[in-house]
Amino acid sequence: MSTTVARDIEAYVRDEKRVDWHDESLWHIRSKRDRSTHGLPEWEQLRQTASQIKEHVISKLPDLLEEFERNATANGVKVHWARDAQEHNEIVVQILQSQQIDKVVKSKSMLTEECKLNHHLEKHAIQVVDTDLGERIVQLRDEEPSHIVLPAIHLKKEEIGELFHEHLGTDKGAADPKYLTEAARQHLRTKFLESTAAITGVNFAIAETGGVTICTNEGNADLGVNLARVQIHCMGIEKIIPRWTDLGIFTRLLGRSATGQSTTIYTSHYHKPRPGTEMHIILVDNGRSEHRKREDFRASLKCIRCGACINTCPVYRRAGGHSYGATIPGPIGSILNPTRKPEDHAELPFASSLCGSCTDVCPVKINIHEQLYLLRQDITETSVVPASKTRSFSFLARILTRPRLYRMAGSTARWATRNLPRWAIYHRSNAWGQYRDLPAAPQDSFREWYMKNRTS
Amino acid sequence: MSSRSDILARLRGTAVPAVSLPAYPTIPELTQEALVERFRANASAAGSTVISGNLNWSEIISSASPSAHKIYSDGNIDTDKSVMRSFSLPETLSKSHTAELSRTRTSTDNINQPHSVLLDVAVLTSHLAVAENGSIWLTDSVEHRVIPFITEHLIIRLIDYDLVATMADAYDRLDSSLAFCICIAGPSKTADIEQSLVIGAQAARSLTIVLE
Amino acid sequence: MKVGLFIPCFIDQFYPQVGIACLELLEKHGCTVSYPLDQSCCGQPLANAGYEKKTTQICQDYVRRYQDVDYIVTPSGSCAHHVKHNYPRLVESADAQSAAERTYDIIDFLVDVLAMDHCDTNHPQRVGLHIGCHSLRGLRQAQSSEIVGEEFSRPRYLTSLIPGIEIVSLSRQDECCGFGGTFAVNHGELSARMGHDRLQDHIAAGAEAIISGDMSCLMHLQGLSKRKKIDMNFYHIAELLNGLPA
Numbered sequence: 001m002s003t004t005v006a007r008d009i010e011a012y013v014r015d016e017k018r019v020d021w022h023d024e025s026l027w028h029i030r031s032k033r034d035r036s037t038h039g040l041p042e043w044e045q046l047r048q049t050a051s052q053i054k055e056h057v058i059s060k061l062p063d064l065l066e067e068f069e070r071n072a073t074a075n076g077v078k079v080h081w082a083r084d085a086q087e088h089n090e091i092v093v094q095i096l097q098s099q100q101i102d103k104v105v106k107s108k109s110m111l112t113e114e115c116k117l118n119h120h121l122e123k124h125a126i127q128v129v130d131t132d133l134g135e136r137i138v139q140l141r142d143e144e145p146s147h148i149v150l151p152a153i154h155l156k157k158e159e160i161g162e163l164f165h166e167h168l169g170t171d172k173g174a175a176d177p178k179y180l181t182e183a184a185r186q187h188l189r190t191k192f193l194e195s196t197a198a199i200t201g202v203n204f205a206i207a208e209t210g211g212v213t214i215c216t217n218e219g220n221a222d223l224g225v226n227l228a229r230v231q232i233h234c235m236g237i238e239k240i241i242p243r244w245t246d247l248g249i250f251t252r253l254l255g256r257s258a259t260g261q262s263t264t265i266y267t268s269h270y271h272k273p274r275p276g277t278e279m280h281i282i283l284v285d286n287g288r289s290e291h292r293k294r295e296d297f298r299a300s301l302k303c304i305r306c307g308a309c310i311n312t313c314p315v316y317r318r319a320g321g322h323s324y325g326a327t328i329p330g331p332i333g334s335i336l337n338p339t340r341k342p343e344d345h346a347e348l349p350f351a352s353s354l355c356g357s358c359t360d361v362c363p364v365k366i367n368i369h370e371q372l373y374l375l376r377q378d379i380t381e382t383s384v385v386p387a388s389k390t391r392s393f394s395f396l397a398r399i400l401t402r403p404r405l406y407r408m409a410g411s412t413a414r415w416a417t418r419n420l421p422r423w424a425i426y427h428r429s430n431a432w433g434q435y436r437d438l439p440a441a442p443q444d445s446f447r448e449w450y451m452k453n454r455t456s
Numbered sequence: 457m458s459s460r461s462d463i464l465a466r467l468r469g470t471a472v473p474a475v476s477l478p479a480y481p482t483i484p485e486l487t488q489e490a491l492v493e494r495f496r497a498n499a500s501a502a503g504s505t506v507i508s509g510n511l512n513w514s515e516i517i518s519s520a521s522p523s524a525h526k527i528y529s530d531g532n533i534d535t536d537k538s539v540m541r542s543f544s545l546p547e548t549l550s551k552s553h554t555a556e557l558s559r560t561r562t563s564t565d566n567i568n569q570p571h572s573v574l575l576d577v578a579v580l581t582s583h584l585a586v587a588e589n590g591s592i593w594l595t596d597s598v599e600h601r602v603i604p605f606i607t608e609h610l611i612i613r614l615i616d617y618d619l620v621a622t623m624a625d626a627y628d629r630l631d632s633s634l635a636f637c638i639c640i641a642g643p644s645k646t647a648d649i650e651q652s653l654v655i656g657a658q659a660a661r662s663l664t665i666v667l668e
Numbered sequence: 669m670k671v672g673l674f675i676p677c678f679i680d681q682f683y684p685q686v687g688i689a690c691l692e693l694l695e696k697h698g699c700t701v702s703y704p705l706d707q708s709c710c711g712q713p714l715a716n717a718g719y720e721k722k723t724t725q726i727c728q729d730y731v732r733r734y735q736d737v738d739y740i741v742t743p744s745g746s747c748a749h750h751v752k753h754n755y756p757r758l759v760e761s762a763d764a765q766s767a768a769e770r771t772y773d774i775i776d777f778l779v780d781v782l783a784m785d786h787c788d789t790n791h792p793q794r795v796g797l798h799i800g801c802h803s804l805r806g807l808r809q810a811q812s813s814e815i816v817g818e819e820f821s822r823p824r825y826l827t828s829l830i831p832g833i834e835i836v837s838l839s840r841q842d843e844c845c846g847f848g849g850t851f852a853v854n855h856g857e858l859s860a861r862m863g864h865d866r867l868q869d870h871i872a873a874g875a876e877a878i879i880s881g882d883m884s885c886l887m888h889l890q891g892l893s894k895r896k897k898i899d900m901n902f903y904h905i906a907e908l909l910n911g912l913p914a
């Protein structure tokens with residue numbers, strides 16, 4: 001197991017001022033979420049209903065996918081299936097190349113991030129422009145989003161001002177969000193107008209109708225799609241919902257959970273292409289069918305990518321999204337990434353205090369922190385954990401199963417804290433003592449007191 | 457094996473215990489007055505302007521955009537401004553419009569002066585509104601799907617409309633076979649720069665809702 | 669009513685007064701309390717580190733030790749949660765199931781079983797109440813701030829029984845203190861940062877002491893504050909309910 005995550009987190013935490021700021025920004029969103037949900041008496045019922053709908057979806061996934069395909073095809077939509085990221089990317093390129101399209105706009109899609117679509121398009125000389133403001137910012141900086149809903153939450157406005165000065169020609173030193181947003185608006189409008197194809201993610205795909213639902217605040221997905229000749233919607237296979245009316249549950253949960261808005265500004269439903277244009281939907285597996293096999297972790301496929309677990313996470317707020325070294329950061333990412341690629345992400349489930357706030361905030365009631373706990377077991381049993389670590393834990397287990405040994409160890413420790421000099425106790429190798437003093441050691445342990453006072 | 461059958465076979469190869477679909481929660485009904493009050497409050501909170509009563513269309517349009525000259529309406533409105541009743545998008549938007557747009561970008565002074573590309577104001581009709589979030593719904597009867605997004609300012613007339621309490625009620629009423637429909641809950645916005653709310657991100661800069 | 673006391677390792681070693689307070693409180697309420705002398709730990713530190721399989725023996729010993737009592741009571745919400753939540757899965761037996769069901773954190777036991785409704789000690793201080801995450805969201809001792817529903821809080825109820833006490837209001841009611849078992853060691857810098865933020869919230873609210881039903885959170889917070897020479901008192905709620913030694 002590497003320790004990159006631990007190192008990156010430590011480095012981030014050392015910048016106390018930035019941590020103050022990052023933590024406050026995200027806590028602010030969590031508070032907005034609280035305000036909007038606490039005004040809704042049926043909130044918990046909505047969560048329960050959504051959770052059960054999604055469980056139904058996971059259980060019936062193959063049938064629902066076929067139903068979706070049938071209905072979408074009848075609507076004049078071309079449906080594609082991709083086993084993995086590579087195949088997904090090839091399908092996109094092939095659609096674009098068959099139409100001689102070399103410029104495309106893309107709205108927010110964690111799936112295309114997961115598939116690293118942009119790199120693939122660029123390799124094929126296709127210009128791709130992310131049109132969500134936050135995504136555009138990180139694209140210009142050539143980095144990954146640090147959050148699934150707020151891609152540029154890690155950046156200060158001065159940093160964005162600097163970036164825009166360099167790439168969009170805004171005034172040097174200008175950092176007013178209004179001014180910068182306006183500059184991006186103008187810049188992106190030229191991109192919308194010159195692109196003949198648009199790629200979007202999908203929030204929900206309705207089996208019963210064969211349509212897709214896309215939620216944004218900026219309207220960028222719709223600007224792209226409705227100006228383009230070719231619209232391509234990319235989705236993981238778990239995004240299916242059975243019925244049209246299920247949207248009445250999910251749209252009520254999504255915006256409130258994500259940002260505390262009663263709904264996203266734009267909720268668009270695309271069923272058929274405009275006359276004379278093409279509409280494609282790509283259904284992507286990329287590890288999901290394997291993930292679905294694992295009973296303990298299956299429920300994480302319910303995720304609707306609202307980001308609430310990320311905003312509330314006391315670790316994420318102080319560690320920053322990039323420290324996770326994964327496409328999806330935060331609590332849900334610490335399940336999704338290691339479940340699919342344990343060799344790269346084995347450390348993530350351990351970077352949590354298991355406080356459980358994620359579980360209580362999740363609109364589809366994923367037992368996130370319980371899965372993190374189970375994933376820890378899974379990782380120590382199956383993947384590469386340094387032998388020294390296993391040895392030290394075996395040693396601890398031996399002490400704890402032998403009460404006499406345990407008592408010896410305990411009284412030695414107490415004796416040590418009372419009698420040894422500070423430097424011996426608070427040596428750097430003692431990770432507890434590096435940050436904290438030990439409690440003042442009492443003369444007697446509880447057991448010793450009990451023997452003296454309650455046994456005759 | 458095709459990817460399709462491969463994926464389906466893999467999914468079918470895993471037995472997952474069946475879970476039935478749940479019933480929807482029932483939500484207490486509200487009176488019409490309460491609905492209207494909620495609608496107004498939530499629309500304003502989302503940054504929309506709601507107006508009703510004696511309507512002066514010249515004023516409504518001017519207050520959305522004082523310098524509007526490219527105005528489109530899908531219905532008859534009584535105004536002293538010249539209004540397009542039909543709107544054709546050029547086959548290829550790209551070259552000329554991009555050029556027009558980039559001219560406005562040569563000087564940064566102009567960034568704060570919205571330049572007219574395509575439409576300044578669009579006036580569209582809706583028949584469905586939702587109280588819990590102050591949103592309105594548009595369907596495929598919109599002449600071009602892009603109008604509500606590309607226009608600088610959007611005015612929605614609610615005529616003969618249903619005002620429902622929640623999104624759940626809205627989906628109940630809507631025809632699921634519509635080729636396209638959209639729920640709009642305010643002007644385009646973003647908070648992607650340091651969480652500061654900016655109205656007018658990429659699509660319409662303002663949303664005026666007119667109750668008729 | 670026969671009650672077996674389970675005193676987690678770190679309380680036994682570092683906070684005997686908390687064990688004593690629990691024992692005396694239970695006795696005052698008429699319980700016959702036993703304390704099996706051969707106990708050590710519930711196995712949580714290992715399990716949280718991903719080695720729950722190595723704890724089967726620990727679980728079995730626990731189950732056997734408390735076969736003859738009606739209830740097993742412990743002054744640690746986190747340990748109680750581990751036993752209740754994980755033991756039945758780790759040792760699949762009727763005995764393990766029964767031990768899990770009979771295990772109570774002292775806070776829950778005082779409220780739900782003993783129906784404690786008054787307290788004659790007093791404590792004229794402004795205190796900040798920290799509810800450990802496992803007690804809060806694992807044992808549901810109180811409504812968490814994420815859940816929409818009726819407010820309730822067993823630790824707050826018990827604390828409010830103490831004459832003269834005042835509970836300050838925090839800006840982040842149930843933020844994690846960053847202890848998290850092995851997390852405190854593997855991610856020391858971050859854990860310390862979380863703890864300092866939690867301390868700061870209590871200090872800003874004017875707390876003269878931080879109280880909790882989770883001694884492990886308090887050990888972490890106390891350790892941090894001692895290191896930074898912050899003047900703050902820390903008590904387990906049972907200590908205050910039983911009365912601090914004069």
Ligand code: SF4
Pocket residue numbers: 257302303304305306307308309310332358361362363364365366368
């Ligand atoms: S796990 Fe739950 S809270 Fe986290 S992003 Fe997914 S749906 Fe939202």
